[in-house]
Amino acid sequence: MNILGIETSCDETAAAVVRDGQELLSNVVSSSVDLHKAYGGVVPEIAARSHLEFIIPVINQALKDAKCQWDDIDAIAVTQGPGLIGSLLIGLLTARTLAITKNKPLYAVNHVSAHPYAVVLTKTVLSGYQLLDKSPPFPALVLTVSGGHTQLLLMNDVKSQELLGQSGDDAAGEAYDKVAKMLGLPYPGGPELAKLAKRGDAQAFDFPKAKLKSPYDFSFSGLKTAVLRAAQKEAGQDFTFPSHKLSERLSGAQKADIAASFQLTVNKTLVGALRKAEQEFSPKTIIISGGVAANQDLRKQTENLYTSVIYPDIKLCTDNAAMIAAAAFYQKNVADPLSLEPDPALNLTNN
Ligand code: KG4
Ligand code: ZN
Numbered sequence: 001m002n003i004l005g006i007e008t009s010c011d012e013t014a015a016a017v018v019r020d021g022q023e024l025l026s027n028v029v030s031s032s033v034d035l036h037k038a039y040g041g042v043v044p045e046i047a048a049r050s051h052l053e054f055i056i057p058v059i060n061q062a063l064k065d066a067k068c069q070w071d072d073i074d075a076i077a078v079t080q081g082p083g084l085i086g087s088l089l090i091g092l093l094t095a096r097t098l099a100i101t102k103n104k105p106l107y108a109v110n111h112v113s114a115h116p117y118a119v120v121l122t123k124t125v126l127s128g129y130q131l132l133d134k135s136p137p138f139p140a141l142v143l144t145v146s147g148g149h150t151q152l153l154l155m156n157d158v159k160s161q162e163l164l165g166q167s168g169d170d171a172a173g174e175a176y177d178k179v180a181k182m183l184g185l186p187y188p189g190g191p192e193l194a195k196l197a198k199r200g201d202a203q204a205f206d207f208p209k210a211k212l213k214s215p216y217d218f219s220f221s222g223l224k225t226a227v228l229r230a231a232q233k234e235a236g237q238d239f240t241f242p243s244h245k246l247s248e249r250l251s252g253a254q255k256a257d258i259a260a261s262f263q264l265t266v267n268k269t270l271v272g273a274l275r276k277a278e279q280e281f282s283p284k285t286i287i288i289s290g291g292v293a294a295n296q297d298l299r300k301q302t303e304n305l306y307t308s309v310i311y312p313d314i315k316l317c318t319d320n321a322a323m324i325a326a327a328a329f330y331q332k333n334v335a336d337p338l339s340l341e342p343d344p345a346l347n348l349t350n351n
Helices: 033-037 044-065 085-101 111-120 172-182 189-197 221-234 252-281 296-302 322-331
Strands: 002-007 012-019 023-031 075-081 106-110 140-145 150-155 162-166 285-289
Touching (some): 002 044, 002 085, 023 044, 075 085, 075 111, 075 322, 111 140, 111 150, 150 252, 189 252, 285 296
Parallel strands (some): 002 075, 075 106, 140 285
């Protein structure tokens, strides 16, 4: 069964073809991230316009790379949410229209719940992908950490997903981006902050970890404020001093120490939740996905976990449509192409 996946929840226009939920036939991603750089973050209107411009060429390229004609496609899968409403609409309306005109079944997919399906892709003829030899053993703990989400799931098998916890405010990547901006680094700030952190002392600042009722829920907005207060103090300013003027008052060494201490706090928080969850659920695998999974310090810290940790190939860690197509194969959440609506706040409990 060949499924064409379509993903447009944020700033990546993506299409991919996946065979039988495991073979990657094509994976095309066009990112509008460069257009957003000047604004220091994703501008929803610009993202939506970019999707409109690229969605058809990206789908055509995905079919071409997969050497598929429309007759070879058995179903279409599309991200229903969560995400930016204007961005979701472009992918969803394109998928609905194609499902009707090409007479294909349509599957709706929850973007966050799709991230772990990157690891069930075990075959491809495409070059440059490092895939697992076989699907990982279940039960699996799944941590998805990106600019839009921080979520911990338990998957007892390839189809079931139980939400253990998530962030009630900022996602981990969002906190990285905001702290990076405060330190005068360009968007997206996560990779830049990680680079700067290498030169800093991670023990220089003792930033607080949020204390929440559930050990599996996350909150990064208090940490972000604690970083702001520490930076203001370092710069010799009071709490009213604006964050956008801070970077010019801080030395390179001060910024590196703040970056390293912030990174350590985020990673300790994430690894702490995983450690607790592996004790409670005895998983056979831990899967960590999303853009923040590229963080080298996080990878280092997870080496000490009891359970073996799998990181999908980085091209499948960040937003892509292959995970959407693979998720649809296992979840088979059939949707009506005449009426499927995007849901910007879609979460696992109402999926
Ligand atoms: O999954 P992704 O490409 O897009 C979504 O947000 O859905 O994740 C992007 C996020 C950004 O917040 C970016 O700053 C963060 O992942 N990121 C990192 C690193 N590389 C990307 N955060 C920390 N360390 C990194 N090396
Ligand atoms: Zn994502």
